[in-house]
Each structure stands twice: as structure tokens, then as C-alpha cells.
Amino acid sequence: MERYVYMDYAATTPVKKEVLEEMMPYFTEKYGNPSSIYRIGRESRAAIDEARERVAKIIEAKPKEIYFTSGGSESDNWAIKGVAFANRDKGNHIITSKIEHHAVLHACEYLEKHGFEVTYLDVDEYGIVDLEQLKNAITDKTILITIMFANNEIGTIQPIQEIGKIAREKGVYFHTDAVQAIGNVEIDVNKLNIDLLSMSAHKFYGPKGVGVLYIREGVKIHPYIHGGAQEKNRRAGTENVAGIVGLAKALELAYENLEEHNKKLVYLRDKLIKEVTNKIDYVRVNGHPEKRLPGNVNFSIEFVEGEALLLSLDMMGIAASSGSACTSGSLDPSHVLLAIGLPHEIAHGSLRFTLGDFNTEEDVDYVVESLVKIVERLREMSPLYENVKEGK
Template sequence: MNKMIYMDHSATTPVKKEVLEEMLPYFSEFYGNPSSVYALSNHSRLAIDKARERVAKAIGAKKTEIFFTGGGSEADNWALKGVAYKNKDKGNHIITTKIEHHAILHTCEYLEQQGFQVTYLDVDEYGMISLEELEKAITEKTILISIMFANNEIGTIQPVKEIGELAKKHGVLFHTDAVQAVGSLPIDVKEMNIDLLSMSAHKLYGPKGVGALYIRQGTKIDPLIAGGAQEKNKRAGTENTPGIVGLGKAIELAYEHLEENTTYLISLRERLIKGIKERIPYVRLNGHPEKRLPGNANFCFQFIEGEALLLSLDMVGIAGSSGSACTSGSLDPSHVLLAIGLPHEIAHGSLRLSLGTGNTEEEVDFAVEKLVGIVDRLRMMSPLYEKVQGGNK
């Protein structure tokens, strides 16, 4: 197999051909500023309006509740900072979890410096929150609960509808970072009692640098970016028309083919998990065994380090990712793996393979085959593994 095998779709996805084709005219043919009044700009305005309708339809929202952003991290920042500042007269308490994306965790740390109080909920060994602990954490000063829909590292899907019901019962706003979930899971913001939801185009075969924040009608929120009347005076800056068009097309395609894509990805994922667990000893599957993203498989291989694993895979043409020290520039392994209770030495040997619709059974089998040899070779250099092997003789 000569071509690169891409198994890092949770990091980003390739732009689908149909998405790119729909975007292209808005770079050179219909390039007008949507805020101008002449006919050329009208093409841009109409295209943005169509994309807003597509995004709203995909998640069960009204098109007036969709606001385009520069990506998922901006949407997360806006949701937390915007709600916190606008509602500080009601309270200063926010609830989140220890396994959120850093766009949430770092924003919460910033808000703590501004005088807000944040509760970081623990998760169980599968990365699942406790609804009982969540309800206990709510106080009369709680203004926002922000819990991710599905985890970007281990793929665990949270009980979002139940979280929404709890938030509604206590009169607290509920935001979910759904960057990994949108396009991969069915979502209905009304049925799930979601008040704010973040998404990003490049996770669902759309372009980078564009996302959206769903804001339920009537939600009090301050703008994050000032300087213009775009997005109903809520998000200043000339709209990224090609990117917005791409997000609209990508999300429409994702939900048109959701069922078939989900079935296909789960079959590939299970083939990968089964192959690795059957052929490689001392391996742990991280995340919930069933309630997980269709294409996500996250493992810890004992006695080896994640970066060596990644580099070895890259040398044989396989792209994956790791939560280990060298890839994050930190001395600690993934905060998610530590939060689910893994000791440092095991968490360091992590590997996430996230599959996409372009992957095949042949590629999965090739990846398993290569991993068997790579893990064996790396373990042979490990004194810890040598001890275990010595004890088994």
C-alpha cells in the first residue's frame, strides 16, 4: 500500500469535492462584500442565507438562531464569555467537566481570573459524567452549564438530553461543544433542551476557519467581536462567504447520508478494535465501549511512548494522533486520559485512530498488521516490558 492512510479525521477532514465546487464561485465570481448594496453583493447575501438555513435544518433550529464564526474555538469562547458577562447580575457560577476541549477549559480559567467560579466535574473510567453530581453542583448562582456532546480524544458521548433537562429544570443555560458530534450524530437542539451549541466546518468535510454558534432565541449573550453590524450586530467582521457556503453544503451532505455513514464507520471501527485487541497484548481501549463516536478508536499500549508509536506509523504511511507529552509540548499526557483514571505511564502510550468515510477495510487491516510489528519492536526496547516478560518466563 503506497498511498498515505489517513486515520486522523477527529483532527480534521478533507474537503469534499461537492463542497469545494459550491465554494469556488464565491472566491472569484461572486466576490462582493455581503454588507454592500449592489447586485454583486446580493449573491453573497443570498448564499449566506442559504447556508444558515442548511445549518439550522441539520440541528432542528431556526435560521435566525445560527451565527457564523471563525471556527469551533471562537464559538466556544463566545458562548462562555458572552453568557458569563451578560448574566453576571444573576450569578457568577459555571459548571463544566475535566475532559473538555482546551477552548472551554482555558476560557474557564480566564473567567476564573475575572471573578467567576467554575466547577469542573469528574468523569468515570469511560469519560462519562454523573447526572447526580451535576445536579448537586448547581447552586442559585449557576448561570451556565457547558458540557461537550462527544469527547474529541476518547469519543465518549455524554447524556446530552438529560443534561439539557436538568439545566431547564433549574433555570440554567446549557451550552454544548458539539464540534465532534455535528455531522456524526443526530442532533435536535429543541428536543435536547440545548441553549447554545458550537460547531466547526472542518470536522465534517468542510473548510477550515469557519464554524457556527447556535444561540436559542431569547438567550442573553454579549458579542465577542465588536466593530460592525454583521450577524445581527452579534459578530463583527466581513463574512467569510466561501467558508460559510462550504459549511452549509458540508452539513447538508453529512445529514443526508448520516445513517449509511454511521453504519459504515461503526463496522470499520469495530474491525479495528477487534484486530488490535486480538493481536496485541497489554492494550486498553479508552472511552465508552458503545456510547462513542462512530469512527473513534483510542488505545493505550503499555510499556511504550505515544510519540514513538506515531512516528513509526508515519514511516509506514499511516496518520494518527496521540495525547502524549511530545505532541502537546507538555510534560503531562492527555488531561482526558488522566481524568478517566489512567496512571501517567500508561496514558503516555496513547494512540487515537479516527476513521472517515474514505477509509476501507483493507486500510484497517493494513494498520492492524503494521501496529502489531511496531508495538512489538518498541516494547523490545522497553526495560519495563522486559521485566514483565521475565516474570512470565
């Protein structure tokens, strides 16, 4: 193995040194339970309160609207199920899209088994929701719209402000899974008309196992975990103090020089797209050409299998993905790629590269060089590709 290149930042990110340094005291000398009244318990409580303020400031929320969770999946489940059951007297209809993360889709499927109706909106070839279809889907029984901010597989960013405005005008709660967007785009929950927002620390160089659900003041929602009185009686369980502190620090670092961070990622992303599409034929770039996350590249490469690509890249020291990290072990084609209209055989040859803070231009060069060789080798074994070359 010549070198190691990590290009799967959408799956997870390394914890930054500054984040770990701020977390460390809460594993050792400041280890008190935040519910305890003695000094080291009060220190832990104070650290959580401060972290709540730090997170709220970045998304223009109130500290009391920030609730700490175990990550994006819990936040999504709590938002969807909590709002659904708390507002059942008003209606039983939920609207989402066909390209959501499985934490949203499976939560909606669960609710369908408990008397709720769910509308799954179509998306266009770039993965963008049709706002007219959204408006037409709303009924007097609609209680929640849940649409992701940016797609984890193809990087497409939705018209969140417009969706939020539609929801607000109709008196419907709007939740967005912002797990991929946080740390990559500016987010003001008030300007964007967001009522509930999910995030997860390990997507922006924080620790795994900790996240946030923003719940706008006044939103009617049931608790998701029952037990103690933590998180204002809404989310029981002894708080992950070190993780919460790490999340706040990582979020601050992400927004300290967001413009420079994104400028670098867009440059590397566009270089990768240009080089691959120039040097390999029968390649499609999935997702919106402009309205996409700065570090996301999703290719469909015809006449090869995505799994074979991933294994070959791994042998050359390159970490990438065939889609969502939660489903990359599955042999089924991506539900996102099928929803944007790709046939099964092309969806099977998909490859996602997601770049981050520690990638370099040399990394991109190495990935392109390696991918060209891999595709050439795999296509030599493809009778379909041979037929295409021969004009059959």
C-alpha cells in the same frame, strides 16, 4: 513508504469535491462584500441567508439562531464568555467537566481570573459525567453549564438530553461543544434542551476557518467581536462567504446518508479494535464501549511511548494522533486520560485512530499489521516489558 493511510479525521477532514465546487464562485465572480448594496454584494448576502436556513434546518433551529464564526474555538469562547459577562448580575458560577476541549477549559480558566467560579465535574472510567454530581453542583449563582457532546479524544458521548433537562429545570443556560458530534449523530436542539451549540466545518468535510454558534432565541449573551453590524450586531467582521456556503453544503452531505456512513465506520472501528486487542497484549480501549462516536478508537498500549508510536506510524505512511490535534505536540499526558483514571505511565502510551469516509477495510488491515510490528520493535527496547515477560 508503501501507502498512505489517514486515520485522524477527528483532527480535520478533507474538503469534499461537491463542497469545493459550491464554494468556488464566491472566490471569483461572486466576490462581493455582503454589506454592500450593489448586485454582487446582494448575491453574497443571499448566499449567507440561504446557508443560515440550511444549517438551521438540520439541527431543528430557527435561521435567526444561527451565527457564523471562525470555528469551534471561537464559538466555544463566545458562548462561555458571552453568557458569563451578560449574566453577571444573576450569578458568577459555571459548571463544566474535566475532559472538555481546551477551548472550553481555557475560557473557563480565563473567567476564574475575572471573578467567576467554575466547578469541574469528575467523569467515570468511560468519561461520562455523573448527573447526580451535576445536580448537586448547581447553586442559585449558576448561570451556565457547558458540557461537550462527544469527547474528541476517547469518543464518549454524554447524556446530553438529560443534562439539558437538568439545566432547563434549574433555569440555567446549557452550552454544548458539539464539534466532534456534528455530522456523526442526529442533533435536535429542542429535544435535547440545548441553548447554545458549537460546530466547526472542517470536522465534517468542509473548509477550515468557519464554524457556527447556535444561540437559542432569548439567551442573554454579549458580542464577542466588536466592530461592524454583521451577524445581527453580535459578531463583527466581513463574512467568510465561501466558507459559510461550504459549511452548509458539507453539513447537508453529512446528514444525507448518515445511517450508511455510521454503519460503515462502526464496522471498521470494531474490526480495528478486535484485531489490535487480539494481536497485541497489554492494550486498553479507552472510552465507553457503546456510547461512543462511530469512527473513534483510542488505545493505551503499555510499555511504549505514544510519541514513538506516532513517529513510527508516520514512517509507515499512517497518520494518527496521541489525542487532541491541538495538544498532540505536547509531551504532557492527556488530561482526558488522567481524568478517567489512567496512571501517567499508561496515559503516555495512548494512540487515537479516527476513521472517516475515505477509509477502507484494507486500510484497517494495513494499520493493524504495521502497529503489531511497531509495538514489537519498541517493546524490545523496554526493560519494563522484559521484566513483565519474565514474570518479575
